[in-house]
Amino acid sequence: MNETDADKLLRDLFKEAGPFSAPDGLDARILQRIAVTPRTAIAIERPLLPTWIWVISAVLVAGVVFVPGGAGSIRWTAELPSMDLGKVFTSPWLLMGLATCAALFGLDAWLNTRRSAALCR
Amino acid sequence: MAFAWIVKEYKHLTYTVAMRVLRHREEAEEVAQDAFVKAYQNLAGYQGGSKFSTWLFSITYRTAISKLRARRASTSDLHNVPETFTARSDHNNGVLGDRRAALEYALAQLAPEDAAVVSLFYLHEQNVEEIVTTTGLKASNVKVKLHRSRKKLFDILKQHMKEEVWTLNKE
Numbered sequence: 001m002n003e004t005d006a007d008k009l010l011r012d013l014f015k016e017a018g019p020f021s022a023p024d025g026l027d028a029r030i031l032q033r034i035a036v037t038p039r040t041a042i043a044i045e046r047p048l049l050p051t052w053i054w055v056i057s058a059v060l061v062a063g064v065v066f067v068p069g070g071a072g073s074i075r076w077t078a079e080l081p082s083m084d085l086g087k088v089f090t091s092p093w094l095l096m097g098l099a100t101c102a103a104l105f106g107l108d109a110w111l112n113t114r115r116s117a118a119l120c121r
Numbered sequence: 122m123a124f125a126w127i128v129k130e131y132k133h134l135t136y137t138v139a140m141r142v143l144r145h146r147e148e149a150e151e152v153a154q155d156a157f158v159k160a161y162q163n164l165a166g167y168q169g170g171s172k173f174s175t176w177l178f179s180i181t182y183r184t185a186i187s188k189l190r191a192r193r194a195s196t197s198d199l200h201n202v203p204e205t206f207t208a209r210s211d212h213n214n215g216v217l218g219d220r221r222a223a224l225e226y227a228l229a230q231l232a233p234e235d236a237a238v239v240s241l242f243y244l245h246e247q248n249v250e251e252i253v254t255t256t257g258l259k260a261s262n263v264k265v266k267l268h269r270s271r272k273k274l275f276d277i278l279k280q281h282m283k284e285e286v287w288t289l290n291k292e
Binding site: 005006007009010013014015016017018020021022026027029030031037038039 | 124128132136137140154158161164165220221224225243272274275278
């Protein structure tokens with residue numbers, strides 16, 4: 001079988017045949033049912049903190065971090081402890097934390113799939 | 122009412138998805154109705170991540186599959202006899218009719234799920250990604266189903282279509 005031939009043939013045949021005609025009065029029956037069906041209200045979820053609070057917080061943090069101190073002051077970066085990043089990234093605490101996050105995200109996705117499937121039953 | 126427009130626009134294609142899975146007119150109508158009602162009830166849940174038609178066909182396909190499974194579990198009744206071919210054969214006159222009838226006959230030889238996937242691809246013009254969204258199948262599974270169904274349909278059509286019809290199509 002040449003895949004292109006089969007593809008063309010089927011595309012043409014489906015195009016010629018078209019969809020099935022819905023039974024007469026289907027629209028009316030659906031609209032009748034909808035007329036007595038409650039619709040889920042659209043709930044607009046607002047963020048816990050409004051945007052302007054985040055902007056002010058960001059400006060304050062940037063001010064604290066980047067505004068230089070007076071003469072003789074020490075830059076904050078000099079106060080940071082030196083760390084071996086290799087050890088940090090291979091730390092079992094970090095790895096287990098990441099594994100737990102991945103498991104929780106997986107569980108959340110799976111539960112969402114089940115919820116969508118339940119909706120369609 | 123905007124939803125009336127949606128019903129008018131999508132009723133044939135929605136009914137066709139249900140028919141491809143169930144092959145039974147009354148059950149397909151019931152599923153089409155249920156799908157529109159579910160869509161109406163859950164319009165707020167439509168996030169716009171996919172096309173509206175894909176979302177609607179997804180509800181229809183899954184509702185139809187649930188009904189098919191319930192039917193298979195409960196009975197070995199006469200509904201299992203596909204009526205797709207006979208339903209369309211009433212008005213199959215002439216060459217065009219023969220070609221239609223041949224397609225319906227060939228589709229009736231596929232499993233309902235496969236017939237629906239093929240229909241979504243060729244009639245509803247969905248790509249693999251959209252079929253995945255509609256059916257919940259994996260992309261690799263959809264591709265395999267499409268490949269096998271295409272080959273099977275092609276073989277059946279080659280046997281059943283009249284020579285002149287075959288020639289016409291080749292032109």
